[in-house]
Amino acid sequence: MSSLRAKIQDVFNEPACEQNRGKDAKARKEGCSKRLTPGAAAGGCAFDGAKILLQPITDVAQLIHAPLACEGNSWDNRGAASSGPTLWRTSFTTDLTELDVVMGQGERKLFKAIREIKEAYGPPAIFVYPTCVTALIGDDIEAVCKRAAEKFGLPVVPVNAPGFVGSKNLGNKLAGEALLDHVIGTVEPDDAGPYDINILGEFNLSGEFWLVKPLLDRLGIRVRACIPGDARYLDIACAHRARAAMMVCSTALINLARKMEQRWDIPFFEGSFYGITDTSEALRQLSQLLVKKGADPEILGRTEALIAEEETIAWKKLAAYRPRLEGKRVLLNTGGVKSWSVVHALMEIGIEIVGTSVKKSTVEDKERIKQILKDDNHMFEQMAPRELYTMLSEHKADITLSGGRTQFIALKAKTPWLDINQERQHPYAGYDGMVELVRQIDLAIHNPIWRQVREPAPWDCQPAVREELPSTKSETATLHAVQEFAGTTADDFGEW
Structure with a gap:
């Protein structure tokens, strides 16, 4: 247990974390x-x-x-x-x-x-x-x-x-x-090359990294290890021979990225494969790091050519959705890297962000959101289910993007909902993934079921039935006779 305590304290004292560096010694021991x-x-x-x-x-x-x-x-x-x-x-x-x-x-x-x-x-x-x-x-x-x-x-x-x-x-x-x-460094590969990289914090949810890997293959960049998505033990054991690394989610593996840079001189940066602009920027930074580590500079030109080709194709596909989605309001109830990368991706096609959760986001994530949204009024640390329901039932958002835990709040408020967390069924990474995300949002918002469920129920549309009181003497006498008859029993009729 003493070794475990030492390991925890070492993790808490993370010098690569800007938030951690800003704390005093006592606050640093409590971790992030x-x-x-x-x-x-x-x-x-x-x-x-x-x-x-x-x-x-x-x-x-x-x-x-x-x-x-x-x-x-x-x-x-x-x-x-x-x-x-x-x-x-x-x-x-x-x-x-x-x-x-x-x-x-x-x-x-x-x-x-x-x-x-x-x-x-x-x-x-x-x-x-x-x-x-x-x-x-x-x-x-x-x-x-x-x-x-x-x-x-x-x-x-x-x-x-x-x-x-x-x-x-x-x-x-x-x-x-x-x-x-x-694990890392326990096996020496016999095929190390100048274009080997590591991807850290990528889980290959719904196979979405398979939408990004072909782009790297076309550039001649080999993924030595993707940790942990679709990884093999031997790949991770050889990961120390990569020339550069990209960190997808700093809150998960920033300590791993920093220590691999210290031990084996593998430079890293934090990026995202969500959205067209962020995917292009990630490819650029990977190529630039490889060139700094000795790769042929011609890869920079090939990268720009690939980006121009893929962006043209993606924007052409997205053009069909812009008239249907421009001005639509989206509420994101997620966290981490998605709190800013998905925001940026959606704003690229004219979707308005009415709020994004930062519950699991780092200080760096929050700063990115402020730069993208130009203010922090749309960020919320935590939203109670009652507040979330009120916001959706008042139609302040056209769709909610979140995990499975809040889907029922959205559905109860008769608001479209799309899974953006780890349980999702569709891949959203890369250029093709961005097109798929927009397509799923379009399908959800324009599903005809929402028009039907928002209509009043048939029993709410019936005219109110009001009991009329008798107004004449004859009607009053008839009413008394009925009441008197209703109060009799079988014995009162005798043999009749």
């Missing part, structure tokens, strides 16, 4: 995450964050050393895609019980589970995660992993990120530390 509220899930624990970041490595077996519920609650929570191995789709856990904890059988059970996975699946590596229970009872995960690696002849990597140490964002960074300590 907000204080956790007792009894609240706080958006996921450190274990969940570590598992999210490493699970998309497609050929690695992910073994959770914990009671069954820990794995059950975290498995399959990202829509990442694989072009080959499917081992990452299999869930592995030691399934500790109360008896195992009481009798001290945790480490023995973990070693046995590693052996069974090795014999049944033969993966190139096994990642082992302790959780709150196994960390609190003191199971020595690192010792078991080291012994298993020697015994079975394959890397067994301890990922020390039990849930109680902090937030999901902290778990992302601790997973990056595990890759630095046990």
Whole structure:
């Protein structure tokens, strides 16, 4: 636990983070995450964050050393895609019980589970995660992993990120530390070249990185490792021989990017593949970094030619949607890199942004939003469900872009909704991804179902039926007779 505490403090003291550099020594020790509220899930624990970041490595077996519920609650929570191995789709856990904890059988059970996975699946590596229970009872995960690696002849990597140490964002960074300590640099490639790059923080959600990789292939740029989307263990082990790196989401792997630059002189920048302008700028910066590291400067000209060709095609496709979407109002309830990259992408085709969430955004993300929107009035840290419903029901937005947790608020307010988070079904990266995003927004807004559900229900359209009181003596007498008859019983009729 002492080594884990030291690792956490090292992650908190992140010199590459502008927000962290501006703090005093005491504030820096608390890290970048907000204080956790007792009894609240706080958006996921450190274990969940570590598992999210490493699970998309497609050929690695992910073994959770914990009671069954820990794995059950975290498995399959990202829509990442694989072009080959499917081992990452299999869930592995030691399934500790109360008896195992009481009798001290945790480490023995973990070693046995590693052996069974090795014999049944033969993966190139096994990642082992302790959780709150196994960390609190003191199971020595690192010792078991080291012994298993020697015994079975394959890397067994301890990922020390039990849930109680902090937030999901902290778990992302601790997973990056595990890759630095046990994976990256352990294999020397025999085909290193001057056009090799790393992409950090890209999850290949719905296969969207496959829309970007062909662009890099046309430039002769090889992705040595995309961490973690559609990655292979061997690719990550050789990632230290890349010449440049692009970081897609700094809140997740900025510590990994900085330390790889320090150890292996791999320069990096933060960019985005969402939107036409941002995709073009990302390609330019990658080419410029490669030239600085010794690549032929002619790649700069080829990059500009590719950008001009692809932008022309994309804008031509988007021209059909501009008359239908220009002036439409969008509310984004997301965070991180999407809080500014998607904003920029939508504004390029004339869509108005009425609000964007910055709950999970860094200071740098917020500054980008201010530059794009020209003010900070459209940024909100947190919007209560009641406020969100009121805003949508008053038709202050034509569509909501968010994750699955807020879709029902939008649907209850009879407002179109589109999934923009990790559960989405469509890829939105690159030039083609931007066209697809606009197409999905157009389909959602102009779906005829919204016109139907907003119309009054048939029973709300019926004229009100009002009971008329009797006005004449004869009508009053008839009413009394009916009331008197209604008050009789069967016995009152006798034999009649």
